[in-house]
Amino acid sequence: MNYWLVKSEPFVYSFDQLLLDGQTRWDGVRNYQARNNLRAMKKGDYCLFYHSNEGLAVVGVATVVREFYPDPTAEQGDWSAVDLAPLKAFTRPAPLAEIKAHPALQQIGLVRNGRLSVMPLTFDEFSALLTLGETHI
DNA sequence: GCCAACGTTGGC
């Protein structure tokens, strides 16, 4: 079992939309580090969903339902997509300000490299974020 | 709207 965090601008694709859709293709990633993280995702892994630009909070948990395959939106280059399904909305969004202030979350990509869109989490980091979100899975 | 951080591109 691995733990991840993905970012999305909510006006492009929100967690609420994922709840409505039931499943979505996570495509359009054009960064090698993020792509390699996508490729390391296994079916059943947990994936936290962060709203960037607006919201600035982790808002829910998703799960990987299909492992990586060629990104159909890529006209050139070696890019990958995965499929995600929603698992649970956070009881309370976990705001970036609290994440940045949390001693156990100083090492996550969200804090250290604000621009990475798909990043791994340790189990402890994942748990700390669930606690901030007052959510159990 | 500004700007810092980072990744990519391209000239040498």
Place this chain on the structure above:
DNA sequence: GCCAACGTTGGC
């Protein structure tokens, strides 16, 4: 292979 220039992301 280095590095300057440029573009993009994303928080503030």
